[in-house]
Amino acid sequence: MSRTVRLCVRLGLLCTAAVATAVLFGETGFDRAQYAAAFGDPSSGPWDVLWQVRAPRAVCALVVGAALGLAGAVMQGLLRNPLADPGVLGVSATAALGAALAIVLGGAGVGGLVEMSALAGAAVAGGVLVAAAGLMRAPEALILFGVALSSFAGAATALIFNLSPSPIAQAEVMAWLLGSVQNRSWVDVAWVAPALAIAAVFAALSARGLRMLTLGDETAATSGLSMGRLRGFALIAAALATGAAVAVAGVIGFVGLAAPHLVRAAVRGDAGRILAPSALAGGLILVVADLAARLTPTDQELKLGVFTALIGAPLFALIAWRAAREWRL
């Protein structure tokens, strides 16, 4: 069994344990009789709590985290930058803009409209980035383009928030932008899981190109691989995974940044082999973070996006420091 497969098996077992813990434990403690009902009586309240509230929420966190972890690994490989994350090229911000627009226009009551709108935003960003990548080979140029796209989408979202006549819609947009998997159902899981599966296929197709980009654009361009196509696959994978995650859970930062770093040493820096472990690490992080956010004793439940950002910001500084030390910058 290869080193990467062994790592994936271990991470898979940890994910399973984390999801099981998140399903079994919550703010409401169960006694033995309630656990028995939860596993034996589909008409009971405990059954509903476990399988209609906690389970979809935990699985949703797992799939959203996996999507963000995958997107982060693809972005870091594509841009050859350890500080890249799914938000860096503006896909998160554009998906958020799509969702905010749908909420303000009254789409929150229409099933799936906000999600569709967020995905459409991500698709527009993905399309623009694929076109831009065809014109600009240097990752620095693509990052600058992404920063511009992200800033524009952020400003447009702020404008929508600013001009929205309804305080209720404003509150909905704000709650959504903070990021959460609270009250998510199996329908939400059904939204994000197929998108993640398709993104994973594109990511797998781009793996050889990401590995070759380790040596720089010129070496990659002369390696014999069709780098234009592989770059396109990578961008589609990142945009789709990010868009699906944002569509279902709002903007959740730092998972995409941190997940690849947790597994990079274990795959010995291979930008192709890191993809699957990163996805699993992302899922694990988000399930654990959501469980921690749920169990933190506060009057109002902590938003997952706030929680991950609070932990992620110091982690970001730590990664920068370690990267500087490793490369003697």
Add this chain to the structure above:
Amino acid sequence: MIAPLTMWDAEATLGGRKVLDGADVQVERGRLVALVGPNGAGKSSLIKAFVGLLALDGGVARLNGDDVTTLSPRERARRVAYLPQERRIAWNLPAVEVAALGAPFLAGPEALARAKRALAEVGGAHLVDRGVAEMSGGERARVLLARALTTDAPMLLADEPIAGLDPDAQRLVLERLRGRADGGAAVLVSLHDLALAAAFADQVVVMHQGQVAAAAPPMEALEPGVLRSVFGLDGRWVETPDGPLLAARRAQ
């Protein structure tokens, strides 16, 4: 017989500046040609045109008789290996994995076996499992040379492969490139060190302002007139038992 690497009347612009202005170059099988010239003379541009990284406005660059722009990326890579100036490696991969990137179309074990052979060829057998981030600049240069050798392509282009290396590493890199030429490859190397160019190359091509100022065996190409007009040097070659030495100073 057509030389594997041929360029005729090449013209190219970069950022509005003419970087190639009617350059003609040929490299035959089994020959090492050194491309020399001041900074900005067009050496890197000429090499990039040969591997399809720089589009020509006029003229043609051919690999084994075929216009490089008509070849698929895979066919181009099969014919020519390219060692760029850039030595940055984004992630801390072990040396053998970096070298194996020279054979992306081979199965994993086969690529790794070839990579290990190439690392041994450049004196880097002890580096196989070491991460590139923990290496010195010279060791990293060896690993990247091994990556280029792993391709096993019959033509090899290297853009300033010895820049920033110590004298021992410089000679090692050039000896290996010389070895590939002696094994039948067509090798084109851009260099700034004229004495090393004279010592290792069969032919020297002197570039100046995008044009070929001279192309001949080293002593002829780097004659005092060329040294003065292209490099601004008053110089002469001194024959020694260890090879020619350049005695030079800035021209008044």
